[in-house]
Amino acid sequence: MPEPVRPEGFSVTRATHDGGVVVSLHGEFDIAGIERVEAATAELPPGTQLVLDLGDLQFIDSSGLRTLMNLDLRSRGEGWSLAFSEPQPAVRRLLRLCGFEHRVPLTPG
Amino acid sequence: MAVDESLIPEDESARLAAVRRYDILDTPPDGAFERITALAAKHFDVPVAIVSIVDADRIWFKSHHGLDVGETAREPGLCASAILGDRPWVVENAETDPRALANPLVAGEMGLRFYAGAPLTTADGHSLGTLCLIDREPREFSGDQAATLADMAAIVMDELELRIAARRTVDHELTLREQAEQMARALQESLLPPALPRFAGADVAALYQPADAGVVGGDFYDVFEAGESCVLVVGDVSGKGPKAAAVTALARHALRTASLSSRSPADALATLNQAMLIGRHEPRLEHFCTVLVVWASRVADGLALTAAGAGHPPGLIRRAGGSDEWLEPAGPPVGWYPDAVFGERMDRLDKGDALILYTDGITEARTGTGMLGADGLASGLGGVERGTGAEAIVTALRRLAADDGVEVRDDAVALVVEAL
Secondary structure, three states, rough: OOOOOOOOEEEEEEEEEOOOEEEEEEEEEEEHHHHHHHHHHOOOOOOEEEEEEEEHHHHHOHHHHHHHHHHHHHHHHHHHEEEEEOOOOHHHHHHHOOHHHOOOEEEEE | OOOOHHHHHOOOOHHHHHHHOOOOOOOOOHHHHHHHHHHHHHHHOOOOOEEEEOOOOOEEEEEEEEOOEEEOOOOHHHHHOOOOOOOOOOEEEOOOOOOOOHHHHHHHOOOOOOEEEEEEOOOOOOEEEEEEEEOOOOOOOHHHHHHHHHHHHHHHHHHHHHHHHHHHHHHHHHHHHHHHHHHHHHHHOOOOOOOEEEEEEEEEEEEOOOOOOOOOOOEEEEEEEOOOOOEEEEEEEEOOOOHHHHHHHHHHHHHHHHHHHOOOOEEEEEEEHHHOOOOOOOOOOOEEEEEEEEEEEEEEEEEEEEEEEEEOOOOOOOOEOEEEEOOOOOOOEEEOOOOOOOEEEEEEEOOOOOEEEEHHHHHHHHEEEEEHHHHHHHHHHHOOOOOHHHHHHHHHHHHHHHHOOOOOOOEOOOOOOOOO
16 A cells, blocks of 8 residues: 555644734645644624634634534624635535524634 | 472472463563573573473473573473472582482582572462572572572562563453443444335435444434335444433434424424434534435436435435436524524435435545545446445445555445436
């Protein structure tokens, strides 16, 4: 069997604008990335607008989806807002499949 | 060859049983025993030191320092004599010792003059063999030296005990693992339909391939009749193990029950979602579940499909005419949102068209260039002639999963229906 291709890796960056936080996900989001996404989105004050920039996200597995579903629930429970920005076609298809298009707005990048 | 009866200990049959129990005969050389014989030869300044095991008709050497022989007949009788007592058996000068005078090792080419053997005695008093010293010169051997030799023999015995304990542990673990695998299999089988039911106009086949026989996976499928429809289900509960299996059982059975009283597959999913959320509090379920449910009902020349989805990978429709399409209803995984809404898609299969439902164990299989993906699944089936039955597709999927260039890392499940 040929050597399996390693996941391309995953990284998270965070930027703050007035009234908003942009957290960008890069690469392949699987179970290994959960803690970093949770750390980058911890303790958001009510009224904050969180934009999850998915433009550079190549892949997301069920652990990653669960983290996004958790953010969706948290935003409602904690009084801040969540939007996704610019997912690539494969990720966008998966988000649509999981019913996110009715729950989380998509914003241009 | 019969062995001189004076060389046979009274406990011989129990002793031989002990030799078998330690399972040491004809095992390869082992560093621990090599070290002990080398140490003994050096300490007592003799050319030869041996760990011997006395078998029914031979004396087998577990370690033989300074002697290029792996075993000998029991008859010459030095080690055989040494195991008769519970203390070291010593011949200081064989030429003058009546017990050894006639021994071929003494009289023959070997020219043995000195022998000291301490028995290797088990806790229950059986002598397995000896730790023995041999020299071609006569020697004196003091009581202190005999005591040291007996101590070294005790170290050999400790080593043998360690080996038997380690082997028991390994055997025990193997037994436990086998039991766990049996339980996992039984549990898993209870999560799948025992046999695929038959439906007029539909040819159904399934693939179920767990990633690890000892762990109950969260992938499942189901096929059953509800009203006029054949209900096809493929689902994937996040996580593994007994808790995930309990959620899988709940999902499968709740969906069966809900399907009997629901107007549509989306309705059935909404009921399943409620069932999974009963009694749950924040934080949410440890396990959620993706599902794709398809109701197939017989129509003229084919099957009418209504599909509802809960975050599950889309179904692949392979048209008899050569095209591939996706059956892709949208909705969140069940067991997460109390207010979830599940989308539906309608489609149809004409004669020879096939619908393939699957779990992400297949599409997330690693290939040389990344993941197989849904498109890779479709192209991987390219060689299967269309309209040749559901089993042909399952066979091709099984072959795809076993391909050298495809590494399936998770449970893989597929359910295929072809319109007849």
